[in-house]
Amino acid sequence: MGTLSSLAVLAALLSFAAVGGAVDGSAEYDTSTDLTPAGADWNASEATKYWGPWTPARATWYGQPEGAGPDDNGGACGFKHVNRYPFMSMGSCGNQPLFKDGKGCGSCYKIRCRKDQSCSGRTETVIITDMNYYPVAPFHFDLSGTAFGRLAKPGLNDKLRHSGIIDIEFTRVPCEFPGLKIGFHVEEYSNPVYFAVLVEYEDGDGDVVQVDLMESRGPGGGRWTRMRESWGSIWRLDSNHRLQAxxxxxxxxxxxxxxxANKVIPANWRPNTFYRSFVQYS
Structure with missing residues (x-):
């Protein structure tokens, strides 16, 4: 999560409380709806699925005003080049109910804002690509500068970004990545007894809660072996034998x-390489 909203946002809230009105002196911060249930832990993990009704949340932004968020175009999910297709700089940090210890990585949400005068009210789709460590609401999207600006009326992108914190609504939606089904990036330090893979570009649900690997031959051939979540959307397998691709x-x-994804990683696989596959659903 970037410095603009993750650190400065707390100061903005304190400033708001002190003056009893606008965060930036001009745009009024809406407090008409208390989004915080009694005793709520904003970082608590929840199994709730958000398909369906629009749910209130708050949004901030980080990084460059027209950027993808993280300075390295990555994020806590481990995704690469979130400034490129299919992310197209429309990424967001999510606090724990959205990030879910990394299992929310790749999830897609439609969001909209209507209370700020600079908001257009139209919906935009964002993808969870990063972790929000300093939530200001039970559901907090810390958007890329690009995604935050897309919520504005024409010509008011910078004015909306100047608001700092805005009320939004969100709903979970399927990811739609034309031309892509799923991709696997074999991580840099993978070797015959340690295999780590980043799961990305998953069309459809977007999220990943479990990954299993099947070798084509050898001691583990023909059966599924459970992988362990390493961090973000990276999963690993520590083997007691040389893995057989x-x-x-x-x-x-x-x-x-x-x-x-059948035989998606070839026999001559290499670390730091991306492999793409069409998939079978069940």
């Missing part, structure tokens, strides 16, 4: 859907 990878989503 090609590898098939099976993914389970939060909705319970299972995706299988």
């Amino acid at each position: 090609p590898f098939s990878i099976r993914i389970r989503n939060e909705s319970g859907k299972t995706l299988v």
Whole structure:
């Protein structure tokens, strides 16, 4: 999460409380709705799925005004080049109910803002790509500068960004990445007894709650071996034998859907390499 909102946002809230009105002296911060249930832990993990009704949240932004968020175009999910397709700089940090210890990485949400005078009211789709460590609401989207500006009326992008904290609504939606189904980036230090893979570009549900690997031959051939979540959307397998590729990878989503990418990692796989696959659903 970037410095603009993750650190300065707390100072903005204190400033607001002190003056009893606008965060920036001009745009009024709406407090008409208390979003905080009694005893709520804003970083508590929840199993709730958000498909359906619009839910109130708050949004901030970080990074460059027209940027993708993180300075390295990555984030706490481990995704690469979030400034490029399919992310197109429309990423967001999520606090724990959205990030879910990394299992929310890749989830897509439609968001909209209507209370700030600079808001257009139209919906935009954002993808969870990063972690929000300093939430200001039970559901807090810390958007890229690009995504935050897209919520504004034409010509008012900078004015809306100047508001700092805005009330929004969100709803979970399927990810739509035309031309992509799923991709796997074999991480840099992978070797015959340690295999780590970043799961990204998952069309559909977007999230990943479990990953399994099947070797094509050898001691683990023909059976699924459970991988462990390393961090973000990176999953790893520490093996007691030399792993025998090609590898098939099976993914389970939060909705319970299972995706299988058969022999997606070839026999001559290399670390720091991206492999793409069409998948079978079950």
